[in-house]
Amino acid sequence: MVKIILKGASAEITEKKSRFIASVQSVRSQEEADDFILRTKKQYWDARHNCSAMVLGERGEFSRSSDDGEPSGTAGRPMLSVLTGEGLTDVCAVVTRYFGGVLLGTGGLVRAYSSAVQAALAACSIGVRTDGFRLRIRTDYNGDGKIRYLLAQRQLPVTDTVYTDAVEVETLVPDEVLPILKTEIMDRTNARCSFVKEETVRYAITRDGPVLL
Known part of the structure; x- marks a missing residue:
C-alpha cells in the first residue's frame, strides 16, 4: 500500500524556545523536490537550519535527507523515517528551525524534527494510491440493488449512475x-448484465471518497 500527498500543508511546533516549521508537499521528481527545498529556504532565509527529506518512486525506492548543519542523524534521517513509516512516496518535507538559545541535545532534536513532520502530515490530505479500472455495468432495474450491495460489501464507490430503459x-x-x-456480479444478477465500459485508471482512496489522479 502506497500513500501520496493530495494536498500539502505546514505546521509549527516549539521546543525549548526553538521554532520548528514543517512544510510538506507532493513532488513527482527529484527536481521538483529540490525546487521545493530551495523555495522554502528562500522563504525562511533568516533561519539557521532548513532540513529536508524526500521519498520518490512507484514504491518509494528513492530517498534522500539532509541535516543542513544540524548534528549528523538528528534531523533529516528522523524526518525521513516519519515519511517512510507512513508509507508515503512522491513527497518532500522541509523543517525550518529558528534557534531559541537552548541546546536540545541529540534526543531532543530527533524528537522535535520528527514531531514537526508528524504535525504537518496530520494537516495534509493523504490518499492510498491505487491502480485499477473505471467499470461501467449495465443491468435491469432488479439488478441495480444487487450490484450496489456487492459494491458496498467490497467498499467500492458508485461514481455515476444513469437511468434509462436500463441502469x-x-x-x-x-x-x-x-x-x-x-464473476460475483454475473452470478448475483443471473447474467442479466453487461460490462459496457472498462478502462484503466489511477486513483487515490481518501476518507471522502476516490480522487482520480
Missing part, C-alpha cells in the same frame, strides 16, 4: 479485485 452503474475497482467482482 448503468459506474465504479472504480482495484486491479486485483476486478476479475472476482465481475
Whole structure:
C-alpha cells in the first residue's frame, strides 16, 4: 500500500524556545523536490537550519535527507523515517528551525524534527494510491440493488449512475479485485448484465471518497 500527498500543508511546533516549521508537499521528481527545498529556504532565509527529506518512486525506492548543519542523524534521517513509516512516496518535507538559545541535545532534536513532520502530515490530505479500472455495468432495474450491495460489501464507490430503459452503474475497482467482482456480479444478477465500459485508471482512496489522479 502506497500513500501520496493530495494536498500539502505546514505546521509549527516549539521546543525549548526553538521554532520548528514543517512544510510538506507532493513532488513527482527529484527536481521538483529540490525546487521545493530551495523555495522554502528562500522563504525562511533568516533561519539557521532548513532540513529536508524526500521519498520518490512507484514504491518509494528513492530517498534522500539532509541535516543542513544540524548534528549528523538528528534531523533529516528522523524526518525521513516519519515519511517512510507512513508509507508515503512522491513527497518532500522541509523543517525550518529558528534557534531559541537552548541546546536540545541529540534526543531532543530527533524528537522535535520528527514531531514537526508528524504535525504537518496530520494537516495534509493523504490518499492510498491505487491502480485499477473505471467499470461501467449495465443491468435491469432488479439488478441495480444487487450490484450496489456487492459494491458496498467490497467498499467500492458508485461514481455515476444513469437511468434509462436500463441502469448503468459506474465504479472504480482495484486491479486485483476486478476479475472476482465481475464473476460475483454475473452470478448475483443471473447474467442479466453487461460490462459496457472498462478502462484503466489511477486513483487515490481518501476518507471522502476516490480522487482520480
